Amino acid sequence: MPRYFTQDHEWIEVDGDAGTVGITDYAQGQLGDITFVELPEAGAALKKGDAPCVVDSVKAASDVYAPVSGTVTESNGALEGEPELVNTDPENGGWLFRLTLSDPAELEGLMDKAAYDEYVASL
Amino acid sequence: MNAPNASGWRPEMGSAQGSAQATASGDRALMLEEPLIFELGRPGTCGVDIDDAALEPLPALGRFLRKDAPALPGLSEPETVRHYTRLSRQNYAIDLGPFPLGSCTMKHNPRLNEKVARLPGFADVHPLAPQQTVEGALEVINQLSHWLIELTGMHGVAMSPKAGAHGELCGVLCIKAALEARGEDRKVMLVPESAHGTNPATAAFAGFSIENIPATADGRVDLAALEARLGPDVAGVMITNPNTCGLFERDMKKIADAVHAVGGYVYCDGANFNAIVGKVRPGDLGIDAMHINLHKTFSTPHGGGGPGSGPVVLSEALSPFGPLPFTTRTADGSVRLVEEENAVAEHPQAFGRMAAFHGQMGMFTRALAYILSHGADGLKQVAEDAVLNANYVLRSLEADLDAPFGHAGSCMHEALFSDAGLAEGFSTLDIAKGLIDEGFHPMTVYFPLVVHGAMLVEPTETESKAGLDRFIGSLRSLAQRAKAGDESLKSAPHFAPRRRLDETQAARKPVLAWKGDAA
């Protein structure tokens, strides 16, 4: 399934009009130990650039932005008891929420893996 | 994500290498372990003798009566004294040594202040006692009000806010009330990126949206950027002066004039007033409101986290909106309290009330005693010595630690360093924990956020030169160790009552109360 990346270190994996969103390994490394994740409720309507999700580490709270617009279908319930999943498996088991895309054309503005890796190297 | 972890702080526990020899008790000479009261107390133990009541509770209370006594442990007086004395010995304090926390002004807490605050005429008086029986207390509040106004060159003062952040809220709400009275609904408050977190939190609470003002390369508010942003939608600015980088905002008057020209107001965060008290009056720089932390500049004790007190001095434009209650001197020279009873007649535009009763009276007596003790010449000396001490620290350590604004001139009462130049993998946190082993409380770390790995050192005027030299020597040693990559720093502190604590676990699995059986 194609995966896209934002400059704010979110990833989105797309299957038709269903997307799964998370943060990248680079982001979790910057944050340090993650202690809590505030997730959106199913049914929440998101515009690209909204911040439906907050990732807490001990001394920081970082907003996660919606890479595209859509409606939330579910959030990753496993993170309630195990927020550290975002540290150990950020790009798979540590996914944050899923949504139905309302405007797939927005994906065109995002980076692919190669472009994102290059971007991170430049930071 | 927005700027993940801008400050650079990360939890690093380090290893437990270097532990001392074990003892049977678990104590180590004067380093005494102490259980919880829930582990010590026994049911039925009481350290207070109470003659029991003969009368049964009212029949009407029957259905409200609890069946068992509260599940709380009691200790005899000797056990209680021992428990808290042993706990106290696990704390660092100003009374023990330098406490150079930037922005906190950890100066000596004079014991005269404690003595006068405890006079029965101040300590054992009810806030709602008839005013004729508390004239001396009202006089204290009024005298302190007067001196705060004189020291700041302002017009009025709201005495009731309970702490600095509460005072910020008071000032911002005065601004909001003033705008409402003009029939204007301005939505934006401008706040420098380097501001203390309470500033945007306060502005957001009052319903403003916050926009950041950038800083120049020499660490001050960018006046041009500010002027470019000003417009009819800007309610005002919240400026700290001296700012959180320890620098005086040279353009303060120009900033105030520019904000006033578009109809906005200037809130000044007075946390750093210690740098200029008795030498500069913020009112002369055009501000409209400023909170004063009595527990910073005016020496009232920090008490392990509080209580504070945050009176707010107000300009002539904002004074009509100050909250109830406050004191006023009548024509015959006596002092009266203005509260709800006389508000409509005397102070109709008050925006409301911030808290029950009259303010932190216990802090007022202490602060008044402090101001009278120092007097005009003493307070000026306070500011001068505070600034002298901070510059001495700055110049003494410039060769060892990066001072991002050291090139831009002198600092005020606090010196700012960054983590630039430390060996790979070494951080401000390691230096801070190393300072603990050296016998000092660390400086403020990771604030302000605008400097990576910030270390903000505020020695205050009550630090002797000898004390400063010891502190400088230790910080220099630690800087050198961190630059050389000394691994033992990663597991500091080694000698404190506890090694580094697992803050990650505390946040992931919060345990906020004792869950065992009732003692």
Next chain:
Amino acid sequence: MRYLPLTPADRAEMLGVIGAATVDDLFVDVPAEARLPGTIPGLPNHASEMAVERHMTALAARNVSAGSAPFFLGAGAYRHHVPASVDHLIQRGEFLTAYTPYQPEIAQGTLQVLFEFQTQVARLFGVEVANASMYDGSTAAWEAVAMATRVTKRKKAVLCSGLHPHYVSTIRTMARFTGDVIEWASPRLEAEPDTAGVIAAIDGETACVMVQYPDILGRVTDLAAIAEAAHAAGALLVAVVTEPVALGLLEAPGNLGADIVVGEGQSLGVGLQFGGPYLGLFGCREKFVRQMPGRLCGETVDAEGRRGYVLTLSTREQHIRREKATSNICTNAGLCALAFSIHMTLLGGEGLAKLARVNHSRARQTAERLARVPGVKVLNSAYFNEFTVILPKDARDAVRAMADRKVLGGVSLGRLYPDAPELSGGLLVTASELTTDEDIEALAAALEGVLA
């Protein structure tokens, strides 16, 4: 000057190291027009300790201290006997002059005290968690409303008529700026609180119902009935306890269904102090913990596996969350929380229960004696240590006249409710374990005298 250690020789040497000629060179960034030419006009120069003590003692002598006269005031601030060891312990420099425990390795004293305090408050209130204290009861009550609106995502708060009017005023002031809707009406002089009225005001827009327990007139409310009604509507019940000693006798609000319990802890350890600093108490159900304002202390371990304590869940707070924080609060009531905790430790649960029974007993005796004063009527059917009497004239005048006779006879409702003339005959009378038979007789005699 006794608080300034630097000598002229020190200053000269330090200026040399800095490379400045005079200390004024360090103030060069201050615009010339803002630099005072001399010292602050009007403020005298420094004074000796004995001179300042003389000045402050003279001011203190102009106040009638509560211990020097028969004393019956309450209304949110209570006079109790504080054991002598409390004030000695809080004056230990390691407690008095310590800072917020941000460096936990050298602050385990403060942190362990906060953990014990949180546990004591939670158990006293009958809730699962409590924070490390807030400024006072009134601001804690406002923070409870704000928290309830966050949790329920609704904007209306129903306040019982018996909530302390200063608390009502504080909440209404804050709500004016947040846009929350506050429903409240001043109390009526009835023997029982208007539980039915409160329940009738709850609807689908209600975030919380706030009930003071006991209320401003000293009456005791059926919290369980209100809890049921609130929960049925999806609202939270917030209980407000201004006299924690009452909980030695009365069932804890948490056990009656309160979701948030706030209060004023001043009664234990803190003393009257003419209104501050006081001690805000805040507790709630564990599931709401991340919406709580204020500092929280949590248990953890150190690198050697030893139990220790740290401030935790800090991401709720202003220094991290900034404009999205649960509150802008920074300080807590640190030293006051310590005093409360020490007093509570000395009492223990059974000691508190005994203390409560004595308080109630003294109040009973006072009420029974006042009921025999011609013209005086005791309002309450139930009370703990504070009750309302109704006088045949304006109670404000009676209070002033009694003060002239050196009796501090209570708090007039006229002072608390200047806009409610129907309450002007009401007088709040409070007794405690400190009230003596002579005090009660003196009050009765004074009342008889001023009503004659």
